[in-house]
Amino acid sequence: MNPSFQELIKHKYPDLSRGQKKVAEFLVNFMEKGSLYTAGQIGKEAGVSETTVIRLAYALGLNGFSDLQELMRKEWLSSAESKEAASKPAADSAAEEKKPFSEWLSPVDEKELSQAADALIKSDQVYIAGFRESHTAAYWLYYKMNQLRNHVLLSFPTGFLLETLCNLTSASTVVVFSLPRYTKEALEVAQQAKKQGAKVIAITDRRLSPVGQVADITLLAGTTEHILSLLALSQIVISSMQKRDEKTAGKRQEHLEKLYAEQGIFLE
Numbered sequence: 001m002n003p004s005f006q007e008l009i010k011h012k013y014p015d016l017s018r019g020q021k022k023v024a025e026f027l028v029n030f031m032e033k034g035s036l037y038t039a040g041q042i043g044k045e046a047g048v049s050e051t052t053v054i055r056l057a058y059a060l061g062l063n064g065f066s067d068l069q070e071l072m073r074k075e076w077l078s079s080a081e082s083k084e085a086a087s088k089p090a091a092d093s094a095a096e097e098k099k100p101f102s103e104w105l106s107p108v109d110e111k112e113l114s115q116a117a118d119a120l121i122k123s124d125q126v127y128i129a130g131f132r133e134s135h136t137a138a139y140w141l142y143y144k145m146n147q148l149r150n151h152v153l154l155s156f157p158t159g160f161l162l163e164t165l166c167n168l169t170s171a172s173t174v175v176v177f178s179l180p181r182y183t184k185e186a187l188e189v190a191q192q193a194k195k196q197g198a199k200v201i202a203i204t205d206r207r208l209s210p211v212g213q214v215a216d217i218t219l220l221a222g223t224t225e226h227i228l229s230l231l232a233l234s235q236i237v238i239s240s241m242q243k244r245d246e247k248t249a250g251k252r253q254e255h256l257e258k259l260y261a262e263q264g265i266f267l268e
């Protein structure tokens with residue numbers, strides 16, 4: 001199967017020149033414009049020359065700018081159709097869950113959300129990593145996911161234990177929160193997880209962030225200036241897991257409620 005436009009950019013990104021990287025980021029973030037604009041218009045928007053835009057196509061292994069634009073156009077049209085289908089009354093619960101948080105979110109890719117939820121349900125263990133300010137959101141996701149499944153682990157606010165990461169397998173999933181200013185710990189966790197064959201889900205601000213380049217699945221947060229963007233996206237992930245695995249999640253929740261009652265955890 002031929003790689004998609006975004007997969008191709010992600011694979012080749014580390015080898016691109018500085019100017020080509022600027023074009024690549026523009027095209028990933030504004031695929032509609034990239035699908036319709038001329039090479040000169042794209043160069044102007046990205047702050048580079050028209051020649052740099054054309055050279056990007058060759059750097060990606062394509063035969064020219066027209067091939068690059070055709071690849072982009074197909075992916076953009078496919079994405080637009082998916083979003084239109086998700087907006088219909090019969091849209092799944094994930095689309096419904098996004099409504100209360102829309103002001104904090106970028107458009108969530110339904111395909112990647114589905115892949116993320118399936119991976120988090122089926123994995124032998126889930127390791128959640130968030131450092132410094134991102135740790136708040138990481139802890140919230142860790143707490144909520146523990147209500148749905150077992151074998152969920154969490155990083156420390158300022159680091160991680162290699163002894164924990166060494167237990168990852170090809171059946172494990174690692175969720176990494178990474179927003180500006182990007183921490184080296186987040187990238188190190190993602191890289192170590194990949195070395196051991198684990199699937200990496202990045203919750204980040206852009207697909208070509210340091211962790212986004214490593215991840216198998218990338219979920220984009222909205223504004224990076226408020227923790228609610230991370231919490232809102234985390235809630236969508238949890239809701240999608242609940243709907244996809246109602247039986248298992250329901251049994252675990254029932255057992256937890258029994259323990260809560262025995263311990264008198266809650267007043268009501």
